[in-house]
Amino acid sequence: xxxxxxxxxxxxxxxxxxxxxxxxxxxxxxxxxxxxxxxxxxxxxxxxxxxxxxxxxxxxxxxxxxxxxxxxxxxxxxxxxxxxxxxxxxxxxxxxxxxxxxxxxxxxxxxxxxxxxxxxxxxxxxxxxxxxxxxxxxxxxxxxxxxxxxxxxxxxxxxxxxxxxxxxxxxxxxxxxxxxxxxxxxxxxxxxxxxxxxxxxxxxxxxxxxxxxxxxxxxxxxxxxxxxxxxxxxxxxxxxxxxxxxxxxxxxxxxxxxxxxxxxxxxxxxxxxxxxxxxxxxxxxxxxxxxxxxxxxxxxxxxxxxxxxxxxxxxxxxxxxxxxxxxxxxxxxxxxxxxxxxxxxxxxxxxxxxxxxxxxxxxxxxxxxxxxxxxxxxxxxxxxxxxxxxxxxxxxxxxxxxxxxxxxxxxxxxxxxxxxxxxxxxxxxxxxxxxxxxxxxxxxxxxxxxxxxxxxxxxxxxxxxxxxxxxxxxxxxxxxxxxxxxxxxxxxxxxxxxxxxxxxxxxxxxxxxxxxxxxxxxxxxxxxxxxxxxxxxxxxxxxxxxxxxxxxxxxxxxxxxxxxxx
Ligand SMILES: Nc1ncnc2c1ncn2[C@@H]1O[C@H](COP(=O)(O)OP(=O)(O)OP(=O)(O)O)[C@@H](O)[C@H]1O
Numbered sequence: 009x010x011x012x013x014x015x016x017x018x019x020x021x022x023x024x025x026x027x028x029x030x031x032x033x034x035x036x037x038x039x040x041x042x043x044x045x046x047x048x049x050x051x052x053x054x055x056x057x058x059x060x061x062x063x064x065x066x067x068x069x070x071x072x073x074x075x076x077x078x079x080x081x082x083x084x085x086x087x088x089x090x091x092x093x094x095x096x097x098x099x100x101x102x103x104x105x106x107x108x109x110x111x112x113x114x115x116x117x118x119x120x121x122x123x124x125x126x127x128x129x130x131x132x133x134x135x136x137x138x139x140x141x142x143x144x145x146x147x148x149x150x151x152x153x154x155x156x157x158x159x160x161x162x163x164x165x166x167x168x169x170x171x172x173x174x175x176x177x178x179x180x181x182x183x184x185x186x187x188x189x190x191x192x193x194x195x196x197x198x199x200x201x202x203x204x205x206x207x208x209x210x211x212x213x214x215x216x217x218x219x220x221x222x223x224x225x226x227x228x229x230x231x232x233x234x235x236x237x238x239x240x241x242x243x244x245x246x247x248x249x250x251x252x253x254x255x256x257x258x259x260x261x262x263x264x265x266x267x268x269x270x271x272x273x274x275x276x277x278x279x280x281x282x283x284x285x286x287x288x289x290x291x292x293x294x295x296x297x298x299x300x301x302x303x304x305x306x307x308x309x310x311x312x313x314x315x316x317x318x319x320x321x322x323x324x325x326x327x328x329x330x331x332x333x334x335x336x337x338x339x340x341x342x343x344x345x346x347x348x349x350x351x352x353x354x355x356x357x358x359x360x361x362x363x364x365x366x367x368x369x370x371x372x373x374x375x376x377x378x379x380x381x382x383x384x385x386x387x388x389x390x391x392x393x394x395x396x397x398x399x400x401x402x403x404x405x406x407x408x409x410x411x412x413x414x415x416x417x418x419x420x421x422x423x424x425x426x427x428x429x430x431x432x433x434x435x436x437x438x439x440x441x442x443x444x445x446x447x448x449x450x451x452x453x454x455x456x457x458x459x460x461x462x463x464x465x466x467x468x469x470x471x472x473x474x475x476x477x478x479x480x481x482x483x484x485x486x487x488x489x490x491x492x493x494x495x496x497x498x499x500x501x502x503x504x505x506x507x508x509x510x511x512x513x514x515x516x517x518x519x520x521x522x523x524x525x526x527x528x529x530x531x532x533x534x535x536x537x538x539x540x541x542x543x544x545x546x547x548x549x550x551x552x553x554x555x556x557x558x559x560x561x562x563x564x565x566x567x568x569x570x571x572x573x574x
Contacts, residue, residue: 010133013090013093013094013097014086014090014133016089016093017085017086017089017090020082020085020086020089021082021083021086021133021137023078023082024078024079024080024081024082024083024086024137024138025079025137025141027075027076027078027079027082028075028076028079028137028138028141028142029141029142029145030071030075031072031075031076031079031142032141032142032145032146032149033145033149034068034069034071034072034075035072035146035287036146036149036150036153036287037068038065038068038283039153039279039280039281039283039284039287040153040280041061041064041065041068042065042276042279042280042283043274043276043277043279043280044061044276045057045058045061045062045276046274046275046276046279047274047275047276047277048276049061079137079138080138082137083133083134083137083138084134086133086134086137087130087131087133087134087137088130090129090130090133091126091127091129091130091133094126094129094312095122095126097316098121098122098126098312098315098316099122101315101316101318102118102122102315104320105318105320106320106321106322106385106386106387107380107385107386108321108346108347108386109318109320111346111347112347113314113315113318116199116202117311118315119202120195120198120311121308121311121312121314121315122315124194124195124198124308125308125311125312126308126312128301128304128305128308129305129308129309129312131301131305132301132302132304132305135297135298135301136298139294139295139297139298140295140298142291142294143291143292143294143295143298144291144295146287146288146290146291147169147288147291147292147295150165150284150285150287150288150291151165151166151169151284151288153280153284154281154284154285157273157277157280157281158264158267158272158273158277158281160263160267161260161263161264161267161273161281164256164259164260164263165256165284165285165288167256168252168253168255168256168285168288169288169292171252172249172252172253172288172289172292173292175245175248175249175252176245176249176292176293176296178248179241179242179244179245179248180296180299180300182241183238183241183242183300184299184300184303186234186237186238186241187238187300187303187304188303188304188307189234190231190234190235190238191304191307193227193230193231193234194231196227197224197227197228197231200220200223200224200227201224204220204224245293245296249289249292249293253285253286253289256285257282257285260278260281260282260285261278261282264277264278264281265278321387322384322387322405323401324404324405325401325402325403325404325405325408326402326404327398327402327403327404327407328403328404328407329395329396329403329407329408329410329411329491330396332396332397332398333396333397334396334397335358335359335360335361335394335396335397336359336360336361336363336395336396336491336492336520337358337359337382337393337394337395337492337520338357338358338359338393338394338395338397339355339356339357339358339378339381339391339393340356340391340392340393340394341354341355341356341390341391341392342354342355342356342381342388342390342391342392342393343355343388343389343390343391344374344377344381344386344388344389344390345389346377350543351374351377351543352374352377352378352381352543353543353544354390354391354544354545355378355391355544355545356391356545357536357538357545357548359492359520359522359536360520361491361520362518362519362520363520363521363535363536364515364520364521364522364523364533364534364535365520365521365522365523365534365535365536365537365538366522366523366524366525366530366531366532366534366536366537366538367379367522367523367524367525367531367537367538367540368524368525368526368528368531368537368538368539368540368561368564369539369540369541369560370541370564371526373540373541373542373543374540374542374543375496375497375524375540376417376496376497376524377543378538378540379414379494379496379522379524381393382400382412382492382494382522383408383409383412383414384400384401384405384408395408395411410488411490411491411492412490412491412492412493412494413433413485413486413488413489413490413492413493413494413519414485414494414496415478415481415482415484415485415493415494415495415496415498416481416496416498417496417497417498417500419469419474419477419478419480419481419498420468420469420481421465421468421469421472421477421480421481422465423465423466423467424464424465425459425461425462425463425464425465426442426446426454426460426461426462426463426465426480427439427442427461427462429465429480429484430442430445430446430461430480430483430484430487431487432484433484433485433487433488434487434488437487437488439461441487442461442483442487443455443461444487445483445484445486445487446461446479446480446483447513448483448486448513448514448517449479449480449482449483449486449510449513450479450502450506450509450510450513451476451479451480451482451483453476453479465480473501474501475501475502475503475506477501478498478499478500478501478502479502479506479510481498482495482498482499482510486514486517489517489519490519491519491520492519492520492521492522493514493517493519493520493521493522494521494522494524495514495521495522495523495524495525496524497524497525497526499511499525499530500525500526500527504529507527507529507530508529511523511530511533527568528564528565528568529568532551533551534550534551535550536548536549536550537549537550537551537554537561539554539558539560539561539564541560546558546560547560547561
């Protein structure tokens with residue numbers, strides 16, 4: 009997977025790698041130049057030489073800095089490009105998901121995966137370019153340089169380097185699992201945060217601020233404790249490695265001193281060896297950091313891969329909806345379960361063109377599930393659904409969904425103007441068409457606003473009342489003149505008068521309509537009423553027929569209509 013997303017940026021990645029190696033190469037030369045200054049410039053009091061070498065050091069530093077900048081540029085370009093490409097692909101994959109897949113992973117998890125997890129992978133890419141090449145190069149380079157200066161002293165390096173690696177490994181192996189736990193705890197903290205921000209009105213309405221603050225405090229406290237624990241462990245790293253490095257430097261000084269006295273080494277070379285020792289230590293630290301990032305990235309990689317691996321089970325058909333005769337929708341012994349739990353059982357009915365169908369039933373009886381099968385948000389587990397006498401799977405999803413104007417139970421609006429929200433259903437709807445749809449949906453309140461249909465809707469439609477939001481979503485479904493209008497309990501926030509006016513307006517339209525409602529008054533005049541109970545179709549017919557034949561319908565009517573009708 010990595011390679012697919014890195015492929016378009018491979019030139020940049022190679023360039024970044026290359027410039028980082030040049031920078032490391034300059035770093036390796038510095039101790040030699042310093043040694044020259046000590047051995048020749050200071051020994052012979054040659055100020056000209058010291059100045060020249062000093063300028064060379066400055067030039068090396070500037071060149072190194074320039075290379076680091078160029079590498080940073082290419083690393084950022086590669087990692088940002090990689091992240092963007094990956095995120096776009098994930099977004100595309102999520103949009104193709106069936107509802108079932110979305111239910112399974114969950115929206116908060118999808119959000120974390122597309123934001124945090126991809127960021128972590130992006131960081132791993134950048135760090136691979138910036139550090140993964142530099143650190144091993146510097147460690148090996150320093151060893152080679154040490155061997156070039158003095159083989160016996162280089163043997164001290166050979167002993168010290170594995171000890172250093174061991175000390176770093178010891179601390180890392182203990183702290184890495186903690187880093188992963190911290191990452192999970194961070195997910196938990198952000199989940200509480202998101203839940204609280206999204207549900208702030210509910211929390212205030214039930215005066216649950218204190219409990220929520222405590223819940224948040226507990227989560228952040230746990231995270232703090234874990235951070236301190238990992239901090240304590242990491243704090244061991246410095247003293248332990250310093251002891252090893254300083255012991256090694258002591259031995260280098262002692263053995264180097266003997267070699268200087270014997271005339272095998274110069275003072276400058278001893279200083280260079282000490283510098284190389286320090287470089288090995290710093291490079292090992294940097295490499296350990298890369299390993300931490302890789303470990304975090306591995307966990308994220310799995311989560312990202314899961315998102316990309318899901319293949320939608322619902323396949324697109326090829327046919328377009330035409331003007332064929334026959335019932336618009338037919339359910340033939342349809343059953344449906346959510347991951348094994350039954351929601352609909354053996355449902356059969358037909359809806360003819362131009363009819364108004366009412367669906368009623370208790371909470372959780374399967375009303376929404378039933379209508380979600382018509383646009384193929386979910387696929388029937390058993391039985392067959394036909395649209396105009398053709399199996400629903402034959403139709404292209406686009407054509408099928410274009411035919412339907414669905415007003416979901418929860419009114420969802422997007423940031424933008426009212427017109428932009430309405431035009432979601434019909435891209436090029438004119439102002440007049442939008443106004444007409446608003447008028448039909450009893451949303452004429454928009455006319456009274458200063459900016460009319462160009463009034464702004466804030467995120468989630470928070471500047472509108474529940475009833476206003478519902479009417480706008482109804483207008484959105486109406487603007488495209490759908491062949492089949494489905495209202496899923498979408499007038500629940502309207503007062504009785506507005507609800508009645510809305511039904512009257514809709515009844516003047518030629519399209520087929522399905523009204524799902526808990527209110528008998530909303531469906532009692534329908535051409536056919538379906539009564540659902542525990543996922544079963546327990547009654548079907550007109551109001552008067554059901555009053556005689558369906559006990560559950562009678563119960564619903566008596567519980568609701570005693571005051572209104574009787
Ligand atoms: N996404 C889902 N995953 C798992 N189970 C679900 C899901 N949606 C609904 N259910 C279950 O399926 C059953 C039918 O739910 P459905 O939403 O269709 O009922 P409903 O009649 O529309 O209820 P309401 O009138 O309260 O909206 C319920 O038992 C519910 O718990």
